[in-house]
Amino acid sequence: MALAAVIFDFDGVLADSEPVHLQVFQTVLDSIGITFTAEEYYAKYLGYSDRDAFVQVLKDRGLTIEDASLEALLETKQALFPQAIGDHALYPGAAECIARVAAHVPVAIASGALRHEIELILARSGLDGRFPVIVAAGETPRSKPAPDPYARAFALLDASGALRAGAAPTDVVAIEDSEWGLQSARGAGLRTLAVLTSYGKDSLPSADAWVPSIAAVTIAELEGLVDARSIRA
Template sequence: MPLKAVLFDMDGVIVDTEPLHRKAYFNMFDDLKIEVSEEIYTSFTGASTKKVCETLITEYQLEKNHEELALIKRRYFKEYFYNDADFQLLPGVKNLIQNYFENGIKLVLASSASMTTIDMVFDKFDLEKYFIAKISGADLKESKPHPEIFVLASELANERKENCMVIEDSTNGILAAHAAGIFCTAYKSEHSFGQNYEKATLVISDFSEVEFDKISTHF
């Protein structure tokens, strides 16, 4: 069965926004004059902005609602997003996207990020023209590791699951692809801490390893 579509995760695969979120949150903590330990901050990993803000309000008896806190955080995030020189596409991913595109592979983005953040990334790095569809997990009923996002992505590509491949970097994303019954390439990078790759079909550390000619032999 030939490869027809690649379903990309975004954070940790195309870009790494975690350093920007971290800077934005710690600026917000300074504004609120609260001390948030590394241990508490780490416990926020993977949580939505709303959930983090609600937790802060309870923990620190803050006299603001979660929308007000989220506005402060988002303002800082946007500033870093457009002005932080260190924020770039992950090494080799643009070449890989172009390589698939030139070989007629359909590309779908399937990310847990909000559509606002997805659109910001696509606009900043000029990715729109390569992808036939974008899905935000924020708009779905279920979150990774539930397979819903990848099942939907294969449907949007209008290809059978056997003709699709997922590229993921996180345990939850790999589990979601596995549960969907889709070939999953796990990208293990310097940004991947404590992730479990057991359920991945293939593990790579360089995107050149899955360029069209090389990955086609697996299908």
């Protein structure tokens, strides 16, 4: 077996954007009288898409929301994000990691972030067009931790002809920062590598391996993860 592709999560893996998402969530929720803490975000909601996060936050407070009001919250967050992110973009070493991996195998993104947010940060980092396949929030029937985002990214890579003939999901490594994302990737059959940017190792039990940051990812480790002897149940 040999590595066939690498699929990156985005927020918290390539982009140091989770604190910005938290800040904007807090601003929007405060506008409707809900206090939202960093502890809550990282413990319960980081892995969700914006839509699912808003719905779940309200549900956990015993509240419901009409579709029109939910859309208004989403639109407000989308409008605030570009200014909030500013030049706050990729982690140190992320661009080099992308180049290193892309020179070896096809790459893709499977993220709970909105497509325009991903493309905005990539463009500001000089990396627009680097990823031929991007699966973003709202582009699959279910979001993480369901397997749909990674399954779709694999299917799109396969359909594009980028993957070698006969490549299987177990020949692909997903790089993630949250347990939600790791479960999504494992559910789609991929191997998993966790970066310890948002959580410690003990909070990421679904990973096959762990690295301290995206800058520490090596081709040798990615190749090792798809070795038949390393696959665990």
